Amino acid sequence: MAERAISNSIGTGESLLFLTDEQLRRGIEAMFFAYRGFTADPDRILQNYEYGRAHHRAIHFINRTPGTTVNNLLNILGVTKQSLNRVLRSLIADGLVESRVGVQDKRERHLYLTEAGSKLERELSEAQRNRMRTAFRNAGPEAVAGFRAVLEQMMDPEMQRHFQAGQEN
Amino acid sequence: MAERAISNSIGTGESLLFLTDEQLRRGIEAMFFAYRGFTADPDRILQNYEYGRAHHRAIHFINRTPGTTVNNLLNILGVTKQSLNRVLRSLIADGLVESRVGVQDKRERHLYLTEAGSKLERELSEAQRNRMRTAFRNAGPEAVAGFRAVLEQMMDPEMQRHFQAGQEN
DNA sequence: AGTTTATGTCAGCCTTGTTGACTTTCCAAG
DNA sequence: CTTGGAAAGTCAACAAGGCTGACATAAACT
Numbered sequence: 001m002a003e004r005a006i007s008n009s010i011g012t013g014e015s016l017l018f019l020t021d022e023q024l025r026r027g028i029e030a031m032f033f034a035y036r037g038f039t040a041d042p043d044r045i046l047q048n049y050e051y052g053r054a055h056h057r058a059i060h061f062i063n064r065t066p067g068t069t070v071n072n073l074l075n076i077l078g079v080t081k082q083s084l085n086r087v088l089r090s091l092i093a094d095g096l097v098e099s100r101v102g103v104q105d106k107r108e109r110h111l112y113l114t115e116a117g118s119k120l121e122r123e124l125s126e127a128q129r130n131r132m133r134t135a136f137r138n139a140g141p142e143a144v145a146g147f148r149a150v151l152e153q154m155m156d157p158e159m160q161r162h163f164q165a166g167q168e169n
Numbered sequence: 170m171a172e173r174a175i176s177n178s179i180g181t182g183e184s185l186l187f188l189t190d191e192q193l194r195r196g197i198e199a200m201f202f203a204y205r206g207f208t209a210d211p212d213r214i215l216q217n218y219e220y221g222r223a224h225h226r227a228i229h230f231i232n233r234t235p236g237t238t239v240n241n242l243l244n245i246l247g248v249t250k251q252s253l254n255r256v257l258r259s260l261i262a263d264g265l266v267e268s269r270v271g272v273q274d275k276r277e278r279h280l281y282l283t284e285a286g287s288k289l290e291r292e293l294s295e296a297q298r299n300r301m302r303t304a305f306r307n308a309g310p311e312a313v314a315g316f317r318a319v320l321e322q323m324m325d326p327e328m329q330r331h332f333q334a335g336q337e338n
Numbered sequence: 339a340g341t342t343t344a345t346g347t348c349a350g351c352c353t354t355g356t357t358g359a360c361t362t363t364c365c366a367a368g
Numbered sequence: 369c370t371t372g373g374a375a376a377g378t379c380a381a382c383a384a385g386g387c388t389g390a391c392a393t394a395a396a397c398t
Binding site for chain 2: 019021024025026027028029030031032033034035036037038040057060064078125128129131132133134135136137138139140142143144145146147148149150151152153154155156159160162163166167
């Protein structure tokens with residue numbers, strides 16, 4: 001009764017992979033539950049400040065790529081510029097992010113974390129990394145490789161490019 | 170410059186796992202980008218109906234465990250009853266979900282998908298499974314095992330229990 | 339110079355989360 | 369058999385963070 005519908009199966013090397021609907025459903029639920037854990041720690045911290053998950057994302061990617069433009073961030077985050085603007089405005093007003101007018105192209109705004117911004121970034125990412133580190137450690141190195149391989153395959157192609165661009169600056 | 174801070178490292182069996190902050194950051198971004206892909210297809214479909222992601226989640230878990238109670242669903246979804254109630258009300262009003270008063274305990278409401286509800290559930294989950302299946306196939310069977318192992322470790326303990334409870338009905 | 343494109347801003351709306359207060363129904367224990 | 373508490377549902381108000389539309393400005397391209 002458990003394996004009622006076999007969606008697909010392939011042979012890879014010596015082992016066979018049966019992809020039943022039931023197994024796919026487990027993968028789906030794993031993503032759902034795990035994402036909740038993934039965001040839980042930063043969310044808790046953000047409540048102490050007056051910020052939300054959207055601010056965290058902006059801070060993360062500004063930290064990853066200092067001097068990035070607003071439009072660049074827009075593409076990575078996949079939200080509208082109006083939505084991002086609201087977040088950036090509060091971060092700039094609170095002195096966590098600095099916005100500098102572009103030199104070559106003065107239409108562009110280049111974004112940097114201030115010292116205070118960096119401090120919050122470290123607090124948030126440390127909490128998130130701690131969980132990730134524990135999960136990686138408990139699951140083992142081979143699991144980590146598989147984890148990343150599957151996640152990369154799950155991304156839309158454009159996000160795959162953003163992801164890969166973030167490796168080895 | 171890439172490996173500036175080594176957070177941790179452990180030996181597991183014969184291979185060493187170096188968990189640099191940089192590698193953990195990649196894991197974090199992988200989760201972020203992948204989750205977007207994970208929800209993209211259902212989100213697109215839901216726009217044709219007047220529903221959102223919250224409706225999808227309710228439909229998914231009612232389908233997984235027919236006859237589940239509202240309180241049960243509350244614990245799994247991790248939202249307030251007021252928030253869930255709004256979603257359930259519209260699904261019941263539109264005839265996608267049926268709410269039956271409990272037999273033993275008449276305070277409880279047991280939830281079931283109607284035929285129309287099942288139809289939407291299939292449409293949504295097929296889209297999501299298609300993406301998951303392709304990702305699994307491209308990444309290979311060992312990667313799939315690793316993917317699930319890491320995700321399970323990333324969950325909060327209570328969610329781990331919900332996840333495991335959903336295996337092998 | 340005039341048009342188009344890129345970028346950024348402001349205003350307003352919608353979904354979905356939250357808290358708090360309250361009612362109704364029901365079970366179970368004193 | 370009454371009373372306390374659990375389960376479910378409702379109403380109201382609010383916040384975060386998506387969205388669209390309208391618009392301003394700078395740069396680039398006829």
